[in-house]
Amino acid sequence: MTAMSERRRQERPASAHASVDLAAPLVCDVSVPDVLHTLTEHCVDLLDVSAAGILLDVPHGQVVEVAASDEYTRALELFGLELDEGPCRDCCGAPARISELRLDVDAACERWPRFTPRALLLGFTSVATVPLRCQDTVVGALSLLHDRPRPLDDAQLRLAQALADTAAICVIQQQVLQGQKTQIAQLQGSLESRILIEQAKGFLSNSRGCSADQAFIRMRTYARNRRLKLTDVARQVLNGAVADTLLEPER
Structure with a gap:
């Protein structure tokens, strides 16, 4: 068995556990911020990234939640939100997976002239982004940040997308339930x-x-x-x- 196959075999139980955690709001009362924070934690554990951040981008393009695996990354995402630039912002605006991009190259500085220096200052050297989506509905974006030159492979990006999609389903369900509660109260x-x-x-x-x-x-x-x-x-x-x-x- 190759080292890559062995690593994937070991990741399967953890991936299943992560999916169960993220699906918890489907059967019990768990808040959206808790779901998003759980997603970032599992991404760091399973994908061997340094940090993960999320912008929840609903309804009508209005960011309603920011989450991250640590406070430094959350501050970075809030900084990008304030400047209206960064990988999560791009992914919310044009919801497609952004393959891992080096931050220490001119292209990144041209794309995100204020976000990139701040990310580099925190020690991050690359970022990949996937949308939080449920069919045609996109509710936000997940950024995966590295502090060393070892890019995510396709299998890891697919896993990241699967986890993000599971979280998106739970977010949408919570929004529907909240809307129903509001309507009933009215x-x-x-x-x-x-x-x-x-x-x-x-x-x-x-x-x-x-x-x-x-x-x-x-x-x-x-x-x-x-x-x-x-x-x-x-x-x-x-x-x-x-x-x-x-x-x-x-x-």
């Missing part, structure tokens, strides 16, 4: 407001000897004149905290 709030208003209408209708529609118009006018929300007026009606004029019976 519907619940609307229902509670409607119940409150109906209760106040009934109270006014009985106390003023008018129809429910007339009571509603009176509440709405009262709210507009005082720049209050209708639900706040309804709550005041039920608590007896409104002006007497609103409670006066019809004449």
Whole structure:
């Protein structure tokens, strides 16, 4: 067995363990930042890179999360985000795998004139980038940074892409769930407001000897004149905290 084959055989259990870790949000409540940090840690362990960084680029092209395997790399990614340049930024804008690129060459300085010197200062000599994707949806990018001249091979880049894709699925699922929770909360709030208003209408209708529609118009006018929300007026009606004029019976 060759050294390369032996290394790949040893990596398989670790790769499987990484996939299980990254898929955890599919079956339990794990936050997106935790998923992203777990991804960077596994990349460092499995791919023999010095560091890994992530930009989460959703929704609508707005970066909502930055993660990294260590604080220095996270600061580097934030620096690139602030300057709007760097390998992750490029990968988010044109989602395709960027084969490993040397940072100590003129091409890197021309491509990322401010990001590259900062990366070199931290001791990084090369970077490769893969998108976080689920089918046609790209949610961010993963950068893999080396501090020595030993580029990633195709098998390692494929593994990096597989891990990134697993994390992307979990990120999208969490976003969908959060959207559903928000929608449910909004519907619940609307229902509670409607119940409150109906209760106040009934109270006014009985106390003023008018129809429910007339009571509603009176509440709405009262709210507009005082720049209050209708639900706040309804709550005041039920608590007896409104002006007497609103409670006066019809004449």
